[in-house]
Amino acid sequence: xxxxxNMLRIALVQMRCSADPLMNLEAAKGFIxxxxxxxxxxxxxxxxxxxxxxxxxxxxxxxxxxEAIPGPTTILLGDLAKSLGIVVIASLFEQRAPGxxxxxxxxxxxxxxxLGKYRKMHIPDDPLFYEKFYxxxxxxxxxxxxxxxxxxxxxxxxxxxxxxxxxxxxxxGAEILxxxxxxxxxxSEKKEFGKKQKEAWLLAQRAHALANGVxxxxxxxxxxxxxxxxDGLEFWGSSFVAxxxxxxxxxxxxxxERVLIADLDLSLISTQRTxxxxxxxxxxxxxxxxxxxxxxxx
Numbered sequence: 502x503x504x505x506x507n508m509l510r511i512a513l514v515q516m517r518c519s520a521d522p523l524m525n526l527e528a529a530k531g532f533i534x535x536x537x538x539x540x541x542x543x544x545x546x547x548x549x550x551x552x553x554x555x556x557x558x559x560x561x562x563x564x565x566x567x568e569a570i571p572g573p574t575t576i577l578l579g580d581l582a583k584s585l586g587i588v589v590i591a592s593l594f595e596q597r598a599p600g601x602x603x604x605x606x607x608x609x610x611x612x613x614x615x616l617g618k619y620r621k622m623h624i625p626d627d628p629l630f631y632e633k634f635y636x637x638x639x640x641x642x643x644x645x646x647x648x649x650x651x652x653x654x655x656x657x658x659x660x661x662x663x664x665x666x667x668x669x670x671x672x673x674g675a676e677i678l679x680x681x682x683x684x685x686x687x688x689s690e691k692k693e694f695g696k697k698q699k700e701a702w703l704l705a706q707r708a709h710a711l712a713n714g715v716x717x718x719x720x721x722x723x724x725x726x727x728x729x730x731x732d733g734l735e736f737w738g739s740s741f742v743a744x745x746x747x748x749x750x751x752x753x754x755x756x757x758e759r760v761l762i763a764d765l766d767l768s769l770i771s772t773q774r775t776x777x778x779x780x781x782x783x784x785x786x787x788x789x790x791x792x793x794x795x796x797x798x799x
Contacts, residue, residue, distance in 0.1 A: 507768055509651055511677065512536030512544040513761040515740040515753045517724040522551040522566065526574070529591075530581060536760050537585035542611070542650035544760075545590040547722040547740075548658050548683040549604070552594070554722075554736075558729035559634040567596035571615045575607045583613025588648045590655055592681035595620070597637075604636040606657055606681055611649040619644060621657040622666060629687060629734055632659070645673040651767065654715075658682045661702070661719065665791070667709035672780075676770055677716040678709060684721055685736035699737055703749075711747030714774040716765050718742045723756055745773035 514532040518525050529546055536544040549555075551574065555563040568574060570593055582589040588611050595605040595618070604621040620639030624632045643666060645654050654675025660666045661680045670678055684702060686695050702719075710717040721740050727733025741752035742763040753761045774780060790796050 507766065509543070509677075509765045509767055510539075510541045511718060511742070511763050511765060512539065512541035513718055513720040513740045513742070513753070513763075514544060514546045514550075515720065515738050515761060516547060516550065516722060516758050518547075518550060518553050518722055518726070520553050520728065525551050526577070530578075532760050533578075533581060533587065533589060534585065536762075537587045539760065539762055541587060541760075541762060543588040543590070543648070543653065543677075545679045545681060545718060545720045546592060547720045548592045548681040549594055550592060550681075550722070553726045553728050554683045554734060555728055556632045556635060557629045557727070557734060559631050560729075563635065564596075564602065567594040567602050569597075570595045570605055570607050570618050575609060575615055578607075579609045579613040579615055582609045582611060586611050588650045588653070590653070590679055590681065592657060594635075602636055603639060604632065604657055605639075606655045606679075608646045608648065608653070608655060616646050616648065617641075617644070619655045619657065621660060623659045623663055625659045629729075643669040643673060645670060645675040647674075652676045654678045656680050658684060661709075662705050664709065664712065667713055667715075667717075671713035671715050675715060676767055677718060677765065678713075680706065680717070680719045682719055682721045682740075683736065685734040688725075688732045688735055691735065695737075699739065703739075703741065706741075707743045707747040707749065710743040710745055711777070712779055714745045714770055714777065714779065716742060716745060716770075718763070723758060745770050746777075 589609040595603040608616040622639040626633040654670035723738040
């Protein structure tokens, strides 16, 4: 039976990722333990936390980093979740079958049970973000999980730009949308475009919170990583939690490893949706065409 919380404490792990998966795993275990010590009911790790962000180049050797879900890491984190009594969200490189891989997130309940996974639906292909080489688009759809800490939705990084993804996850009952993320600046672009890029990232997710009347948590890594050589990427951290009215409750810095704690009053979801009744006023009878790539007028 799932416990109902009016006040829910969540923890976002903003961490630096090395080239050593075992070192990253040990660091993540330490952060999860610290989150539990601070009374968190849910903790979320950043995108692909076991490795540096390897999608900066196309290299078949990186497929060796993938694992089954459930598998070794989910078993280990499930045991930790059970011992601490905390829900864990872990973003992993999933090998589904030989030659078939996903960018996925596993949801482990506070009793250690594996509840399921979300497979990243939107896969980018941009300079230093060559994810289409590695990841098959998700095929499990948008979901909400009834955990011991409440109803949680999980999406991953590039998904955070799509209002459809947030809406469908919220319509499935999610009270909090977690976005494990690996996003940063091209060092050569930072001076000219950096401020606007980061502002856009925050704006998109805050809008999801407001439009759906839910909490939104963006969990990013920090540090400079250049596994492909060259300028690499400078991850901007700035993990944050937005309230159902779109306001930012708390936010981490761009450079500090930390466990970011936020206390969420879940009753505010009902209050926000009552006073800003976007779900009531949706014209579901008039949205024909939303499942089309583009609507030509000729």
